[in-house]
Amino acid sequence: MTSVGREREAADLDAPPARRPAATLARRAALAGLAVLAAVALYFCYWRQSQAVGLSSDGSGNILQAWDMLHGNLLLSHWWVSDVSFWTTELPQYMLIEAISGLGPWVVHAGAAMTYTLLVLLGGWLAKGSARGGAGWARALLAAGLMVSPQLSATQIVLLSPDHTGTAVPLLVIWLLIDRIRPRWYVPVLVFVLFTLTMVGDSIVLLTGIAPLVLVGAGRAVTGLIRRGLRHGPAWYELSLAVAAAAAGLAGSYGPRVMAAVGGYQQSPVGADTDLSQLQHGSWVTLQGFLELFGANIVNPSFFGTTLPLEVVLIWVHLAGAVVVACAFGVGVVRIFRPGDLLAPVLAVGIAANVVAYMISTHAQDLLGAREMAAVLPLGAVLAGRVLGDRLAAWTRAARHWLAPVLTVLGAGYLAALGLGAAQPVRPAPNEPLAAWLTAHGLTDGLATYWQANSTNVDSHGRVVLSAVVQDVRDRLVPYLWETDTADYDPARRYADFVVADGPSALPGMELSAQLTFGKPARTYTADGYTILVWNKNLLTELNDGPGIP
Numbered sequence: 001m002t003s004v005g006r007e008r009e010a011a012d013l014d015a016p017p018a019r020r021p022a023a024t025l026a027r028r029a030a031l032a033g034l035a036v037l038a039a040v041a042l043y044f045c046y047w048r049q050s051q052a053v054g055l056s057s058d059g060s061g062n063i064l065q066a067w068d069m070l071h072g073n074l075l076l077s078h079w080w081v082s083d084v085s086f087w088t089t090e091l092p093q094y095m096l097i098e099a100i101s102g103l104g105p106w107v108v109h110a111g112a113a114m115t116y117t118l119l120v121l122l123g124g125w126l127a128k129g130s131a132r133g134g135a136g137w138a139r140a141l142l143a144a145g146l147m148v149s150p151q152l153s154a155t156q157i158v159l160l161s162p163d164h165t166g167t168a169v170p171l172l173v174i175w176l177l178i179d180r181i182r183p184r185w186y187v188p189v190l191v192f193v194l195f196t197l198t199m200v201g202d203s204i205v206l207l208t209g210i211a212p213l214v215l216v217g218a219g220r221a222v223t224g225l226i227r228r229g230l231r232h233g234p235a236w237y238e239l240s241l242a243v244a245a246a247a248a249g250l251a252g253s254y255g256p257r258v259m260a261a262v263g264g265y266q267q268s269p270v271g272a273d274t275d276l277s278q279l280q281h282g283s284w285v286t287l288q289g290f291l292e293l294f295g296a297n298i299v300n301p302s303f304f305g306t307t308l309p310l311e312v313v314l315i316w317v318h319l320a321g322a323v324v325v326a327c328a329f330g331v332g333v334v335r336i337f338r339p340g341d342l343l344a345p346v347l348a349v350g351i352a353a354n355v356v357a358y359m360i361s362t363h364a365q366d367l368l369g370a371r372e373m374a375a376v377l378p379l380g381a382v383l384a385g386r387v388l389g390d391r392l393a394a395w396t397r398a399a400r401h402w403l404a405p406v407l408t409v410l411g412a413g414y415l416a417a418l419g420l421g422a423a424q425p426v427r428p429a430p431n432e433p434l435a436a437w438l439t440a441h442g443l444t445d446g447l448a449t450y451w452q453a454n455s456t457n458v459d460s461h462g463r464v465v466l467s468a469v470v471q472d473v474r475d476r477l478v479p480y481l482w483e484t485d486t487a488d489y490d491p492a493r494r495y496a497d498f499v500v501a502d503g504p505s506a507l508p509g510m511e512l513s514a515q516l517t518f519g520k521p522a523r524t525y526t527a528d529g530y531t532i533l534v535w536n537k538n539l540l541t542e543l544n545d546g547p548g549i550p
Helices: 003-014 021-050 057-070 090-101 106-128 133-147 152-158 164-180 186-201 205-228 233-253 255-261 276-293 309-334 343-359 367-373 376-398 403-422 432-440 450-459 510-518
Strands: 079-081 445-448 465-471 477-479 498-500 523-527 530-534
Touching: 021 106, 021 152, 021 403, 057 079, 057 090, 057 106, 057 450, 090 106, 106 133, 106 164, 106 376, 133 309, 133 376, 152 276, 152 367, 152 403, 164 186, 164 205, 164 343, 164 367, 164 376, 186 205, 186 233, 186 255, 205 233, 205 343, 233 255, 276 309, 276 343, 276 367, 276 376, 309 343, 309 376, 309 403, 343 367, 343 376, 376 403, 432 450, 432 523, 432 530, 445 450, 450 465, 477 510, 498 510, 510 530
Parallel strands: 445 465, 445 498
Antiparallel strands: 465 477, 498 530, 523 530
């Protein structure tokens, strides 16, 4: 026997026995079971925390749109949506929930919990990348842990109505597609299709996904082709991904016009919202928004209301996570032109684009506007997992005597924050009393201000239809075309005989404007702080034609 043969024989004797297929299946089944249990637990916690904020008319409008789609109006004919349609993102999700549970305010809370649970799980999966064993677990747990417990004050930003948070779900799916599938010709095709569909629902993906992939992919491809010649395969693949993303951005930008042309929804116009004159204030608000998204807003923790002492402590605990993400961002920027992992620099550029765009926009007035940069949360968490997870695992092994206890304390703090969010009291929708009173008194069709209309419609489970109105320059009431079904203003289809003229979120002067438009009411009621004016005629026949477009 040769020396090589003896070495192989010795290696075979020393090698551990191959894992039995049954044992492998059992291990995978156990991991799948744990994943399901974790998903259920996370969903419950996020669902409970979402209920701590009452449903507004924005989310109610999306519920009504999904309900209309579920009943056959797939293109949302007659609808004026907001500046973001969510037609290909959250609305299909709402249709699924409504098909199971019906129409009601719970749809928003169930959808928010589903979306955030998906973000945590997809973020951990994407952060893991190709790493295995302890390194893979470290990556996944770091990314998921950074997102696992939203700050209580950030509930209405990341755990309520459809907004840019939900758009990160298809974005992470696209990144998983690029990361996990070997380079094939159909991958750029799928990237084009998914980016196009996502942009039709929410154009923010142009900043968070499309532009970063175009810039990084094209830049790295050109650099690779110059250095290694025209036969450099990875460079051509990255270039094809960049071209697919650019084509999707162009195609998706025509979405609103195409929908209107084929008889679908009309999207409210989006004006220029850049204001460099408030850059200093915008920078300060952007910093607070970044901290808020990662549960670490130590600067202004009570912006949305009173802060519990325990919450303040947990906010300081979360500051460590925000610092980790900031460090990961720096690493991602350094890797922009480095061969290898494409996603790390793409994620870094996406974060930078979203933050800068928000900082110079008119949305950066207060913390509520942080929803415009909500994608920074999953992108930052995934980036941190991919570039720092391995190092964190190595540091823990090298300094287990002090680093492991520190990480244990931080992890316990994050889980405590998750439990604190789930323990918050449920807050009912603000217009539930109005919905109950109108239903009890047989008043089913009327007019109200925007913040009362959609919310009351959903609170009544569709038994009441309030159409939104606003005052024009003559103080007459006109339709308000924002998250509104214009068919509800058709006097041939509906008979509206009352106006909600006072109450929470009512516009000043509504009672006077209603009388200027329709004359003296036949009856006036007051209930739970609301004033309801009733006429013995169909008010829609006298409603002014000029629409109130925001």
